[in-house]
Amino acid sequence: MTSPTADDVRRAVGAVLDPELRRPIGELDMVRQIAVAGGRADVGIVLTIVGCPAADRITSDVRAAAASVPGVTDVAVDVGVMSPQERQSLTERLRGGRTREMPFGPGTLTRVIAVTSGKGGVGKSTVTANLAASLAARGFAVGLVDADVHGFSIPGQLGLVGADGSPPQPTRIDDLMLPPVAHGVKVISIGMFLRRGHGEGPLGAVAWRGPMLHRTVQQFLTDVYFGDLDVLLLDMPPGTGDVAISVGQLLPNADVLVVTTPQTAASDVAVRSGLVARQTGQRVIGVVENMAAMTLPDGTSLDLFGSGGGQAVADALSVEGARVPLLASVPLSPTLRSAADAGTPAVLSHPDDPASKAISSVAAAIAAEPRGLAGRSLPLRLG
Template sequence: MTASADAVRAAVGAVVDPELRRPIAELGMVREIAVSPEGLAAVEIALTIVGCPAADRIAADVRAAAAGVAGVTGVDLHVGVMSPGERRELTDRLRAGRPARRMPFGPGTLTRVIAVTSGKGGVGKSTLTANLAVALAARGLAVGLVDADVHGFSIPALLGLADADGTAPAPTRLDDLMLPPVAYDVKTVSIGMFLRREGDAPVGAVAWRGPMLHRTVQQFLTDVYFGDLDVLLLDLPPGTGDVAISVGQLLPNAEVIVVTTPQPAAADVAIRSGLVARQTGQRVVGVVENMAALALPDGTTLELFGSGGGAAVAEALSADAEAVPLLGSVPLSTTLRADGDAGTPVVACHPDDPAARAIAAVADRLAQTPRGLAGRGLPLTPR
């Protein structure tokens, strides 16, 4: 029995674009399809841009989908490129009526926005954020991650997106939209994706002041196409500087998680970052204590950085305000450190490690307490 062109079209159209995470039929990428009496399927598709980084994968998936239709004896695949007009139609469709250059994550969004902050550097905030994003994605949530630590970006390396020389793939540009790279089902953008290594020099440093930092964060939130997200995480720089203030202005609806280590020196400073978040209208939803006691082989524990810092921050931020829980205490872990260096998140690669279990427990708590819908408009039209 010879396959029908409609059957082949249905199979090919169901292939998902790895960057846009939508079926290619929905994106208008499927062109002419015909099947000869001998069962040879002639398939024509159009990629979004010339040099599409996902071209080989899409072509392989389309060829496999067509070949899997009963009655198909061979596949003749032709790959073209969308015209400028077709790309404009696609970007309009992706925006779903939202004007260009308009940020979709402000007040009224159905996406839960969570900013991860700390009072000082070196407390493992980025490592925690990256692993938390991967853990939430593993629970079936659509997750985006903005590396807003512009001066100290590390998210691409932690998620395995950076090469050995430190460079990371730049987002694909679709007219005025940027399509973020995806790692471990997390759509990610970082300033590190726009910097390139020159010769033997390291990947360039960013020496920007307030206005440029604000514009960068705003562009990440406006021009990067994340699609429909359940959760958007932001890895903020340590302290209470320009980026923290910009995020407070752009996302006053964001929830904030404060990261600290057990030692009082880190805890005292972490409290300030939570208080600044509150000053911009954001809600502190919890504290995570990192680098907590390490269990030793003989059954004892090593409190390298002391103890009690996380509980102290939670207690201080709960005074005269809404109660702030200690979401979790993540123990020191050589596996967590090694996986971070290798770009393999511990929650995905070594889920039984004590640190991975602690981060997974934090993800569970967040996933079980979704953001309320009070005061937010729903995309419903009365009839």
């Protein structure tokens, strides 16, 4: 057997993925000096920040990678921290050389979908969380911005809850934030910046007006490192207020998915959210009717909120040359509700539930529609 070399170990260690940045640590310049002698490999690595929450996992993965090299019988890992200059260089590289530029505007290759509703309480966040999980399960790189600043619920629905009952805070690398990941979905929410008192009671409330709301949404889109995404979902607050206006200004290229219940009182208001989105240049791609009729064990149907509201919204938003489809009617489902409370999306934990199947069909429809590239510059180089 040939003796292992430092280059052999460096290749193995360099392929280890940073669990937050989702890129090889060799590519991130996190690997330092490596020495191999008599079957022992001494490996030096640096983390991005002091107290990096992924430190134990990275160290363990590095040790396992080095030990996997034939001939290596012992591994010692020395862990350091990047210098301020190295962190600055890393953040510039992650931003692609751009300085605090919002990467999801016109020209982006990421499909941006804002999930809206007219009224609160129609299950918009539940649909969004399950839709994100379903798309991620299909192999898509998915990001989710909880833009419902006053009524955030996405972290809890995706199981992003720490020991104290609060959502985990994003790791910061200088002015760049790394979003926590749940079920393959990268998530950012204002709830991640609020703490519970002694592990009890609700998270703090946010009482902000327009300028602060605009700045928050802008920071989520600019200062959070999502990496290369196929789909970015935004869980919008209900109605057509400040956040809807801000998103319309920042993301005029976004598609819009309208969520309603079958009830006329909800569907009439839901139409307005689609109309306002269209005024900013956004495209309404479909309607999801939530809390539709459910089939009871005896075979009868319970339409607690009536029927027809979803189709009515789709018809009202359809214009000549641009028909808006009713993508799904999601039936009332105790399973969908309990899974959301448990932080385990029903599309993953109970895929055969009728509500899960309906939401998965929406994910399938989105996955089947290619991103429009007309008029967009592609990152191609001749040479």
